[in-house]
Amino acid sequence: MIIQAKNKRQILLRKLGSADFEKLSDYLFKLSAETAKRFGPHGFDTNSIADIFRKPDNYMGFIALDTETAEIIAYSIVKQGFLEHDSSRLRSYGLTLDSKTDCTFAPSVADAWQSQGVGNGLFQFVLSNLHSVGIKRIILWGGVQSDNHKAVSFYRKNSFTTLGEFEYYGNNYDMILEII
Numbered sequence: 001m002i003i004q005a006k007n008k009r010q011i012l013l014r015k016l017g018s019a020d021f022e023k024l025s026d027y028l029f030k031l032s033a034e035t036a037k038r039f040g041p042h043g044f045d046t047n048s049i050a051d052i053f054r055k056p057d058n059y060m061g062f063i064a065l066d067t068e069t070a071e072i073i074a075y076s077i078v079k080q081g082f083l084e085h086d087s088s089r090l091r092s093y094g095l096t097l098d099s100k101t102d103c104t105f106a107p108s109v110a111d112a113w114q115s116q117g118v119g120n121g122l123f124q125f126v127l128s129n130l131h132s133v134g135i136k137r138i139i140l141w142g143g144v145q146s147d148n149h150k151a152v153s154f155y156r157k158n159s160f161t162t163l164g165e166f167e168y169y170g171n172n173y174d175m176i177l178e179i180i
């Protein structure tokens, strides 16, 4: 699927494939310290990426590419179900977790491309894919740091609601989106 970013560039949205792992590793290592501090669902090296996506039923990757340079400019990961180490906290809000219909989500956009509508565009693409595999609820991967105003605003704009707060290297929000 092609979308147009606010800077008028044409952006290709598609699922991540194994042929993209090296390019994805380059993308991740080029993230600024500020962005990498906010986004770290797995190691940035090619082996860590291959390890995660070895089980394609459990993890899905989605990428946005600048059609002019063929460079990856955004990446989101979705894990089916929930993170085991977040489960007791999530249950403490009264959630009944479901390993088939819940998923866990983490988005990232390259620094130079943030605030250009790419995060939103890729998220809409992720949503349409999740619908087709029976996912009904999206949970944030390890929550979101409450001082990450860009991301908190992004989630609110996309109708995520806040379940509660927790302390982990500062204050964080757990947020979810029901997608039925």
Ligand SMILES: CC(C)(COP(=O)(O)OP(=O)(O)OC[C@H]1O[C@@H](n2cnc3c(N)ncnc32)[C@H](O)[C@@H]1OP(=O)(O)O)[C@@H](O)C(=O)NCCC(=O)NCCS
Residues within 6 Å of the ligand: 035, 038, 039, 106, 107, 108, 109, 110, 113, 114, 115, 116, 117, 118, 119, 120, 121, 140, 143, 144, 145, 148, 149, 150, 151, 153, 154, 155, 157
């Ligand atoms: C959070 C992130 C994924 C959003 O993607 P993006 O491409 O920058 O966002 P978009 O341009 O699509 O904008 C979507 C919404 O995000 C929010 N947003 C984007 N840029 C913003 C900014 N500079 N200030 C405040 N809010 C901002 C707005 O709510 C915006 O909606 P609007 O355009 O209707 O105002 C991206 O900025 C990012 O990768 N940040 C660093 C990594 C990160 O924090 N990941 C999330 C970890 S929990």
